[in-house]
Amino acid sequence: MTDFGIIGVGRIGTSFARNxxxxxxxxxxxxKNFDTSTDIKTHYSELESxxxxxxxxxxxxxxxxxxxxxxxxxxxPSLDEVISLCIKNLNSNDILIDAGNTNPTISSENHQxxxxxNLLYLGMGVSGGVEGVLKxxxxxxxxxxxxxxxxxKIFSKITSNTINNSKSFELFGDxxxxxxxKMVHNGIEYVEMQLISSIYYFMIKSNKYKYDDIAxxxxxxxxxxxxxxLLEISSTKLLEKTDGNFLxxxxxxxxxxxxxGRWMLKxxxxxxxxxxxxxxxxxxxxxxxxxxxxxxxxxxxxxxIMEYDININSLTDAYSFCRLINYVQAFLxxxxxxxNYGWDISISKALNVWSNGSIIKSDLVNxxxxxxxxxxxxxxxxxxxxxxxxxxxxxxxxxxxxKNDVSLPCFSEALCYINQxxxxxxxxxxxxxxxxxxxxxxxxxx
Ligand code: 6PG
Numbered sequence: 001m002t003d004f005g006i007i008g009v010g011r012i013g014t015s016f017a018r019n020x021x022x023x024x025x026x027x028x029x030x031x032k033n034f035d036t037s038t039d040i041k042t043h044y045s046e047l048e049s050x051x052x053x054x055x056x057x058x059x060x061x062x063x064x065x066x067x068x069x070x071x072x073x074x075x076x077p078s079l080d081e082v083i084s085l086c087i088k089n090l091n092s093n094d095i096l097i098d099a100g101n102t103n104p105t106i107s108s109e110n111h112q113x114x115x116x117x118n119l120l121y122l123g124m125g126v127s128g129g130v131e132g133v134l135k136x137x138x139x140x141x142x143x144x145x146x147x148x149x150x151x152x153k154i155f156s157k158i159t160s161n162t163i164n165n166s167k168s169f170e171l172f173g174d175x176x177x178x179x180x181x182k183m184v185h186n187g188i189e190y191v192e193m194q195l196i197s198s199i200y201y202f203m204i205k206s207n208k209y210k211y212d213d214i215a216x217x218x219x220x221x222x223x224x225x226x227x228x229x230l231l232e233i234s235s236t237k238l239l240e241k242t243d244g245n246f247l248x249x250x251x252x253x254x255x256x257x258x259x260x261g262r263w264m265l266k267x268x269x270x271x272x273x274x275x276x277x278x279x280x281x282x283x284x285x286x287x288x289x290x291x292x293x294x295x296x297x298x299x300x301x302x303x304x305i306m307e308y309d310i311n312i313n314s315l316t317d318a319y320s321f322c323r324l325i326n327y328v329q330a331f332l333x334x335x336x337x338x339x340n341y342g343w344d345i346s347i348s349k350a351l352n353v354w355s356n357g358s359i360i361k362s363d364l365v366n367x368x369x370x371x372x373x374x375x376x377x378x379x380x381x382x383x384x385x386x387x388x389x390x391x392x393x394x395x396x397x398x399x400x401x402x403k404n405d406v407s408l409p410c411f412s413e414a415l416c417y418i419n420q421x422x423x424x425x426x427x428x429x430x431x432x433x434x435x436x437x438x439x440x441x442x443x444x445x446x
Pocket of ligand 1: 358
């Protein structure tokens with residue numbers, strides 16, 4: 001008998017299986033697409049003692065009770081199919097763990113389906129990618145406490161050490177809340193990726209900096225408190241060559257997304273929270289894929305092609321400023337979800353889990369965890385002091401970008417946000433007056 005079952009053995013599932021096996025946890029693997037001729041066990045010696053199945057019944061019978069079954073299939077019809085299979089074949093008190101990027105609302109619905117059959121459920125967001133999951137992922141869990149207690153011991157073996165010396169997994173609340181925290185992680189990730197990419201674009205468009213120069217700036221930042229996993233991989237990618245060409249000279253720029261950023265925006269819309277940086281990050285991806293419009297506009301819109309010098313100190317401050325606003329927006333979303341849905345997601349717990357194993361691991365995550373009152377960010381004077389110090393750099397960078405017809409997605413939104421959120425008098429005075437005029441909407445007079 002084995003200790004753990006995994007359904008869906010793609011790249012991430014394989015990393016999970018390898019990580020568990022390397023840590024002495026015996027696994028059963030099931031994938032309906034398993035090609036038994038290229039047995040996964042021959043590829044990875046650590047999987048030698050694992051059991052591989054393309055028959056669900058045999059797979060389920062091979063796992064010791066109560067069964068713990070980790071599901072790693074894409075959300076949608078594949079996940080629905082696997083959940084029905086599990087409901088049919090698992091016994092009461094067995095634990096189904098949905099470890100994919102699942103929409104929190106769907107996660108709740110799946111929990112209800114599973115509960116009705118007396119199965120236990122964990123909705124689990126996993127960060128780290130293929131390598132991170134192999135070495136010690138960051139795991140954000142929601143669901144039954146009883147199920148969490150059952151898997152705790154195993155998860156403490158396969159995760160990383162965090163900033164507060166615990167392991168990189170946590171229970172955040174009910175089934176949907178683990179997936180919610182992962183969704184917020186991804187929103188932060190989208191913006192962090194876009195900020196770095198906007199900087200690369202701003203520098204390369206200046207006609208003054210080459211990939212080498214940009215990589216040098218990124219590497220210098222990586223030795224400072226701006227260090228992050230995403231910055232590190234970006235400097236490597238800037239220098240990567242394929243057949244003698246720089247990858248960035250030949251790579252197609254159409255950027256996909258798997259939906260998590262859209263879901264977070266949707267939560268922002270439902271809760272009335274501004275996520276304008278995430279919106280800009282997603283917009284960049286959408287624009288990148290709009291081939292036809294890009295071509296038409298490119299042929300018709302005049303742009304100045306200029307050379308310009310960038311003040312790297314200003315750029316450093318601008319980048320630091322925007323990273324902070326990104327986190328502030330994410331924290332305020334969590335805060336609002338807690339208040340509106342009666343949840344109790346701890347932001348400091350989330351930062352602790354993100355501090356190692358995750359794609360957004362960085363010195364900033366550690367600093368926010370250690371030095372800021374993240375669960376009450378608006379009462380933390382330090383953050384306002386820091387933002388005041390950094391803001392002139394952002395204005396400097398944006399001025400230069402405007403003069404040279406280069407847009408910097410996420411940078412301009414951070415400034416727009418801070419200028420509005422820090423004002424007691426807003427343009428919405430006139431909006432209210434307009435609404436009142438044409439729709440007799442109620443207004444109040446101060
Ligand atoms: C992680 C990542 C991962 C995500 C990919 C792709 O934390 O390991 O967030 O879960 O699926 O990064 O996301 P997009 O396709 O939306 O860019």
